[in-house]
Amino acid sequence: LKSPYHGGHLEVIVGPMFSGKSEELIRRVTRAVIARQRVSVFKPALDDRYHDTAVASHAGRTVNAVAVRDAADIRAHLSGEGTLLHAQGDTLPDVVGIDEVQFLDAAIIPLALELADAGVRVILAGLDQDFRAEPFGFMPELLARAESVEKLTAICTVCGAPATRSQRLIGGQPARFDDPVVLVGAEESYEARCRVHHELRG
Ligand code: ADP
Known part of the structure; x- marks a missing residue:
């Protein structure tokens, strides 16, 4: 090969x-x-x-x-x-x-x-x-x-379109832009999302 x-x-x-x-x-x-x-x-x-x-x-x-x-x-x-x-x-x-x-x-x-x-x-x-x-x-x-x-690409968990982004959720809510990348003690999870359904909390 x-x-x-x-x-x-x-x-x-x-x-x-x-x-x-x-x-x-x-x-x-x-x-x-x-x-x-x-x-x-x-x-x-x-x-x-x-x-x-x-x-x-x-x-x-x-x-x-x-x-x-x-x-x-x-x-x-x-x-x-x-x-x-x-x-x-x-x-x-x-x-x-x-x-x-x-x-x-x-x-x-x-x-x-x-x-x-x-x-x-x-x-x-x-x-x-x-x-x-x-x-x-x-x-x-x-x-x-x-x-x-x-x-x-992954599959967007909201709409099924090709997902290009990783959605971070903290306690089920979209993370904020300035949330630390490592959050000790918080319950966090990630989902694949497309451009439309990727969210950051303001
Ligand atoms: P990565 O290394 O990119 O995180 P993996 O190779 O570990 O991905 O896992 C890919 C597998 O994850 C897929 O083949 C599928 O079985 C599973 N999977 C779970 N959720 C999703 C999703 N939203 N979109 C696509 N695959 C998913």
Whole structure:
């Protein structure tokens, strides 16, 4: 299964929550494994250490992954202490996948580019917009630098149209624009919504 890019490249999968980003990442990774390629999958850890875990889609499919705190953890995992990635040659995996990439740090950008330059197929999945429908952190730069961008839609929970946004609800009510991204103790949930039905409380 040869890459059309003749070597390393960067693929980005974006969309709102429930749009199937994890499913698509799992699909691509599974095919690479079937092709006997060496694959490493990472995702942000909720706690403070890195450990074995899995990427799971909302529909329940999973693939093994390593939970990491930041881009430096991924670099350490791939290269061992202080080693340059491009000097790794054959020891680098063929494919590196990362889910929920928006929750890592901006150092993921130079890392992804370095891996692609070193011949790795890098597949990154994450949110393109936050709950306010604003571009999510460093994601715009990843989109700009990728060879391939797939923008997925979910289904709007109100009208059934393609949903491009993540509706944040706090106690059942639309969140405010300036509500903190992490709200301790509040009962919050998210729904996929289209442009018309995405709401922010004034
Ligand atoms: P993401 O990684 O983008 O959050 P997942 O791959 O985890 O998405 O989950 C996608 C799955 O979520 C769909 O295949 C479907 O089974 C389920 N799902 C639940 N709610 C919705 C919705 N509103 N729109 C689309 N899919 C939904």
